[in-house]
Amino acid sequence: MSHTAASQEPMSALDRMSRSLTWKRFIFLIALFMFLALIVFPFYWMISSSFKTRAEIGAREPVYIPESLNLDAYRELFDPSHPSFQDFGRAIFNSLLVAIPTSLIAVILSILGAYAIARLAFPGKNIMVNGILMIYLFPGVLIIIPLFAMLARLGTMLSFDVQDNLSVLVFTYLAQTLPVALYMLVNYFRTIPTEIEQAGLIDGCSRLGVIWRITLPLAIPAVISVGIYTFMIAWNEFLYAFIFLNDSNMFTMPIAVNTIFNNPTPRPHVVMAASTIMTLPVMFLFLAMERYLAEGLSAGGVKG
Amino acid sequence: MQGTEERSVPCFPQGYAMTSLTESTDVSKSSRAYRWRRRWKSQEAQETRLAWLLILPTAVIVLGLVVFPAIFSIWISFHKVGLGDLNNVFDTPFVGLDNFKSVVNDFAFKPGPLPPDWAEANFFQKIWLALTKWNWGAAITTIVFSFTSTVWTVLLGLGASLLLNHPFRGRGITRAVFLVPYIAPIVGVAFVWRWILDPRPSGVLNDVLLNLGLIDLPVAYLAQRGLALLLVILFTGWRYFPFAMLMILARLQAIDKTMYEAARVDGANTWQQFRHVTLPELRYVIGAIFLLRLMWTFNKFDDIFLLTGGGFGTKVLPILTVEFSFRLRDFGKGAATGMILLVMLVVFLLVYTKVVMKNVEEA
Numbered sequence: 001m002s003h004t005a006a007s008q009e010p011m012s013a014l015d016r017m018s019r020s021l022t023w024k025r026f027i028f029l030i031a032l033f034m035f036l037a038l039i040v041f042p043f044y045w046m047i048s049s050s051f052k053t054r055a056e057i058g059a060r061e062p063v064y065i066p067e068s069l070n071l072d073a074y075r076e077l078f079d080p081s082h083p084s085f086q087d088f089g090r091a092i093f094n095s096l097l098v099a100i101p102t103s104l105i106a107v108i109l110s111i112l113g114a115y116a117i118a119r120l121a122f123p124g125k126n127i128m129v130n131g132i133l134m135i136y137l138f139p140g141v142l143i144i145i146p147l148f149a150m151l152a153r154l155g156t157m158l159s160f161d162v163q164d165n166l167s168v169l170v171f172t173y174l175a176q177t178l179p180v181a182l183y184m185l186v187n188y189f190r191t192i193p194t195e196i197e198q199a200g201l202i203d204g205c206s207r208l209g210v211i212w213r214i215t216l217p218l219a220i221p222a223v224i225s226v227g228i229y230t231f232m233i234a235w236n237e238f239l240y241a242f243i244f245l246n247d248s249n250m251f252t253m254p255i256a257v258n259t260i261f262n263n264p265t266p267r268p269h270v271v272m273a274a275s276t277i278m279t280l281p282v283m284f285l286f287l288a289m290e291r292y293l294a295e296g297l298s299a300g301g302v303k304g
Numbered sequence: 305m306q307g308t309e310e311r312s313v314p315c316f317p318q319g320y321a322m323t324s325l326t327e328s329t330d331v332s333k334s335s336r337a338y339r340w341r342r343r344w345k346s347q348e349a350q351e352t353r354l355a356w357l358l359i360l361p362t363a364v365i366v367l368g369l370v371v372f373p374a375i376f377s378i379w380i381s382f383h384k385v386g387l388g389d390l391n392n393v394f395d396t397p398f399v400g401l402d403n404f405k406s407v408v409n410d411f412a413f414k415p416g417p418l419p420p421d422w423a424e425a426n427f428f429q430k431i432w433l434a435l436t437k438w439n440w441g442a443a444i445t446t447i448v449f450s451f452t453s454t455v456w457t458v459l460l461g462l463g464a465s466l467l468l469n470h471p472f473r474g475r476g477i478t479r480a481v482f483l484v485p486y487i488a489p490i491v492g493v494a495f496v497w498r499w500i501l502d503p504r505p506s507g508v509l510n511d512v513l514l515n516l517g518l519i520d521l522p523v524a525y526l527a528q529r530g531l532a533l534l535l536v537i538l539f540t541g542w543r544y545f546p547f548a549m550l551m552i553l554a555r556l557q558a559i560d561k562t563m564y565e566a567a568r569v570d571g572a573n574t575w576q577q578f579r580h581v582t583l584p585e586l587r588y589v590i591g592a593i594f595l596l597r598l599m600w601t602f603n604k605f606d607d608i609f610l611l612t613g614g615g616f617g618t619k620v621l622p623i624l625t626v627e628f629s630f631r632l633r634d635f636g637k638g639a640a641t642g643m644i645l646l647v648m649l650v651v652f653l654l655v656y657t658k659v660v661m662k663n664v665e666e667a
Contacts, residue, residue, distance in 0.1 A: 024574070032467055036478070038542065039485055045508065046496040062511050113362040120355035121348075128363065135370050139603035139649075141625040142642030145635050146376035147369060152390040175369035178362050207354055236489040238606045243630060254491040258610070261495055268499050275492035286487045290480045 043279070050074070050273035057269045073273035084267075088274055090249060091256035095278075098166050098241075098252055099234035102173045106181050106230040107223060109174075114185030115211050119194070129186075132179045140176070140239055147172065148243065164250040172240050177230040184229075188222035189215065225292045232282055253278045381639035390635075403640035412624055413641070415441040436530035439617065446620040446645070449533065449608075450601040453540035457597055458590060460541045461548020468549070469556045479553075486546035494610035497539055501525040529617035536608055536618050540601065548593045555589040556582070591660055595653070602649050621645040 049057065053070045056063040077088035116122070117129060148162070155162040162168055192215060200210045216223065238254045245255055257274045260267070286293055381403055383396045407413050416439030425433055440448070468479050485493060500508045503524035510522040526532050559582065567577045605622040608614060614623035621641060629638025 028467065028470065031463065032478070035464060035467065036481065039481060042493065042496045042500065043484070043488070045500060046492065049496075049499065058506070060505055062506050062508050109361045109365070112358040116355040116358035120351050120358075122352040122355035125355075128359065131371065132366060135366070138370065138374050139622060139625070139642055139645055141603065141605050141622040142377050142639070142646060143370060143373045145625075145629050145639050145642065146373035146380055148629075149380065149385065149390050149393050149635060150373060150376060153393060171365065172369060174365050178366055179370075182362060232487060236491070238491060238610070239626075243626075254489065257491045257495065261498075268502070271495050272499065275489075275495055278489050279492040282487060282489060283484060286483070287480055290483070 043283075046272050046279065047276050049269055050276045052269050054267075054269070057267070073267075073269040076267070076270050077273055077277070086256070086260060086270070086274075087248075088253075088256060088277070091251050091253045092277070094166060094250060095235055095253040098169050098173065099231050101170050102177065102234040103227050103231035105170070106174055106177045107227045110178055110181035110185050110226060111211070111216065111219075111223065113178075113182050114189055115215060117182070118186045118189035119197070132182060135179045144240060144243055162244065164245055164247040166250065169241060169244055169252070170234075172244075173230075173234045173237060176237075177233050181226045181230055184226055185219070185222055188219050192218050221292045224289065228285060228289060228293060232285075235278075235282060377639045377642060380635055381643045383636055385635040385639075387633040387635075396636075399636065403636040404644070406637055407628075407640045407644060410624075411439075411441075412619060412627075413442050415439065415444060436528070439529075442619050442621050442624045443644075443648075445533065445617065446602065446622075446648070449537060449540075449618070449620055450598055450604075453537040453544075454594060454598045454601050456537060456541040457544045457601075458548050458594055460545035461552055461593070462586075462590070464545060464549040465552040465556055468553055482549060483546045485543045490543075490606045491610060493543060494539075494607060498526065498611060501535065503527065526612050527616050532612050532616040533618050536611055539611060540604075540607060543607065544597060544601075548597065551589055551593050552586060555586055559585045595656060598652070599649065602645070621648075 048064075048066055050073050051069045051071070052063060052066045053072055056066055056070075076082050076084055077086050079085060080087075117125060151162040151168060154160075160168075196218070197210050197214055200214045201207075205213060236254065237252075238258075241252045241255050242258070245251055248256075248259065251259065253274070257271060257278065260274055261271045380393070382398060382400065383393075384399045384402070385393060385396050389396045419433045419437035422430065422433060464482055468475060468482070502508075502510065503522060503526075505511060505514065505522045507522070509525065510519070513519045514522065523531075525535055563581050564577055567581050572580065603622055604620070605626060608618050608620055609623055609626075612618045614620070614627070622645065625638050625641040625645065627638075628641055629635050632638075
């Protein structure tokens with residue numbers, strides 16, 4: 001590519017492309033493409049596999065584009081008249097029954113707690129904050145053994161079931177999500193100038209009035225992202241649900257999907273359909289709120 | 305609206321301040337009770353009480369369901385606790401270090417014997433045998449798994465953040481797409497990867513590699529020692545790089561652009577700019593990410609359990625903990641395994657912070 005040749009002849013399209021495509025740009029595009037392909041393909045594969053027929057799933061070679069939007073797999077999940085009906089609706093309901101209370105309670109409790117940590121001085125505050133952060137260190141698998149023993153004991157004392165009890169799950173998820181929720185909100189509250197609150201106090205608002213009327217409206221983005229994160233953690237959680245749930249009527253979605261996967265006759269299209277149902281809401285929720293949520297991610301919103 | 309003023313009213317009668325003024329002149333009446341009352345009513349004390357009240361529910365849940373169990377697990381690890389003992393845990397016999405001994409001597413924990421043809425093998429064959437035939441045991445597997453996957457995660461995150469630091473059309477949506485593996489439910493992504501890696505020829509990877517002629521027969525990728533662990537590590541990077549990416553990207557965008565101009569004026573090429581301007585700026589954030597990710601990866605259960613079930617050389621300590629406790633129903637041994645995991649992590653953290661602190665002082 002010499003200048004003289006280019007200035008004399010009209011440039012062909014190929015020539016122009018080779019000009020703009022420097023080595024650096026080429027590597028950049030290849031890398032970008034690799035990243036995108038490796039991220040997008042599994043999700044494409046999940047969704048497309050869920051629409052395949054049994055024949056397409058069992059074919060000798062993978063079918064990359066299903067013939068039609070076949071709903072067999074979804075029928076197996078939701079249609080009671082299907083011979084191997086899975087009652088996935090029940091699992092969705094159970095998951096919501098766990099995730100919504102977890103998220104609501106975590107938001108309310110963490111707003112109150114975070115306000116206390118961010119705004120009020122009290123003895124023992126530093127110990128408490130550091131102690132709560134120490135939880136990052138503790139393996140979930142280590143906590144679950146004593147938790148199980150403790151709750152079994154409490155259960156016989158107060159006569160409630162530890163196994164197959166969704167409210168036990170809500171409490172364990174709260175214990176997991178509260179520290180992170182608290183941490184995220186404390187950081188956000190600290191960015192709100194205290195002068196506004198002091199003005200409120202002088203004008204005769206009580207502390208709780210200040211939280212409700214001034215701090216909360218200003219912290220809506222953080223509150224929304226805490227709500228979504230705690231919802232997502234409860235919605236996705238596997239280990240605790242796996243240990244605490246035995247009765248298939250009480251299964252949350254992750255456990256139900258795992259059960260379908262471990263069925264002796266493998267039915268990947270059904271597993272993929274169930275995974276799709278589980279993944280898509282979370283993905284849409286996240287992509288819709290991405291602007292708010294990305295910050296929370298780096299603040300440790302999803303511990304995992 | 306419940307306020308502090310309202311809450312303090314029932315505790316003290318109206319006009320209390322008036323009487324207290326007269327009382328305070330009388331030395332005999334400035335009793336302990338009086339001083340206590342005065343302290344109780346001061347604004348500082350009210351704030352403290354409010355603060356505790358606000359944080360109490362969180363503290364109770366976190367203390368009761370995390371901190372107490374964490375301490376309790378130490379106790380359990382020194383006792384013989386089986387499934388039948390759960391209703392009267394405190395009556396179980398103290399067994400000293402028996403649980404720990406039993407874990408350390410378990411064939412799933414300690415390294416197995418060397419593979420049979422080890423003696424005849426040359427150096428490279430030995431490396432190959434060690435990677436593909438030798439049972440490392442959960443302790444070594446955990447260390448290898450967590451370190452390599454953390455390094456891999458940070459490298460992927462660094463690469464992705466450098467890509468996204470370039471302005472290009474569609475950067476916003478690309479960033480959002482890059483975050484998806486991190487937030488998608490683990491069960492869904494683990495099973496879709498298992499389906500891609502399916503051992504039958506209908507698995508995507510088998511199909512691609514067969515068509516490219518790289519393999520002659522379909523491979524059971526997740527059922528081979530060595531390969532399974534490698535794939536689990538690659539998967540961990542795939543799933544967790546977005547966290548590293550976001551943190552590094554934030555730091556990259558805060559780097560002063562004039563530093564690059566200065567470097568260019570001095571004749572630095574792209575690599576030299578990266579090496580001498582970008583990397584030093586990223587040092588601390590990468591150190592922090594490495595620490596956090598290592599802690600989380602060390603304790604990871606779901607990903608490996610769902611991908612391989614802990615078989616074929618991927619049995620890490622968290623999986624062993626759950627197996628001992630809930631499959632063998634030996635909670636004492638399970639807790640001991642968990643404690644070993646925690647101790648390994650704490651030792652590493654101490655060493656790491658010491659080394660990093662030392663570097664900070666030198667810098």
